[in-house]
Amino acid sequence: MATLDVFVGNFTIIDFELYDLWLNGLSDVDAAHVLQKGELQHCPWVTIEDIVSEVHDHYRLFNHLEKILKNPTHLADQQIHQIDAEAQTLLIEKYYQFDEVVIREIIGKKLSGRNRKDLDDVSEKTRRSIKKCRRQFDNLKRVFKTVEEMLGSLVDNIKTHYLISADLARKYAALVFIANNRFETGKKKLSQYSLLTFIKCANQMITNWSYSADECKSHQDMDVDLDRKFLQDLRDLKPLLEKESIEEHRSFVLQALRSSISRRALQDLEDNFKNISKSIINIAMGLNHSREVRDIFIDIYEKVSY
Structure with missing residues (x-):
């Protein structure tokens, strides 16, 4: 038997x-x-x-x-x-990962139902399935809605509520920051810049220009927003445009950047310092206006890129 x-x-x-x-x-x-x-x-x-x-x-x-x-x-x-902890972590991380080409088409647009209906165009352009495009759109919108009004660090809030890795949380934090401040990223002249370029810029803004920046005096621990006091203080840069201040400013900037950029970039900056400095300062002085904030990437492209 x-x-x-x-x-x-x-x-x-x-x-x-x-x-x-x-x-x-x-x-x-x-x-x-x-x-x-x-x-x-x-x-x-x-x-x-x-x-x-x-x-x-x-x-x-x-x-x-x-x-x-x-x-x-x-x-x-x-x-x-019953799923083991390692598998749970991988399930979540993979679900919230995104295609850079898909999100590049989405950022700069309002995360609305109307734009969700237009994802057929994104699907066709990126050659990703419509289902995949919708999941990534919905994930970004869900994360944005969860943390947009939370105090504290964007990265920490996203990690806490979505249990994703620190690297992925930083990327989502940058995307939330871009969406919240309505930065213009969709113009044709900006199409040459990758999603990672905008993410890197946004993370620098969060670190240095938001309410959670170390230099912020407003003590509003909310880095989804730009520090308005900081933006208003940028108007005080105007004296740097005066003739007697240019050489001292030039010397200070070149010395500060000497070890952090290539020799060629440093030479280009030195050769064109007056024009570049004037453009950057004028952009900075205008950032206390919401419209100028939204167009910062366009202004940098048009007035600073050489």
């Missing part, structure tokens, strides 16, 4: 290869064909129907988990699926 040992458990195994295909917006049938052409190509006894059925089961799990992933702090508390 044969003996059969049976083990029954409820530990949930996440197939992250299928999870990636699901995140990319592939249907269960399309995902099944990818598997058939990949790791299962040498298994002729496994039919496409069998693979579709298996993928469908995994997709049903992912669709259920998606409701929880919109509030990641609930993932560890839910009792339906």
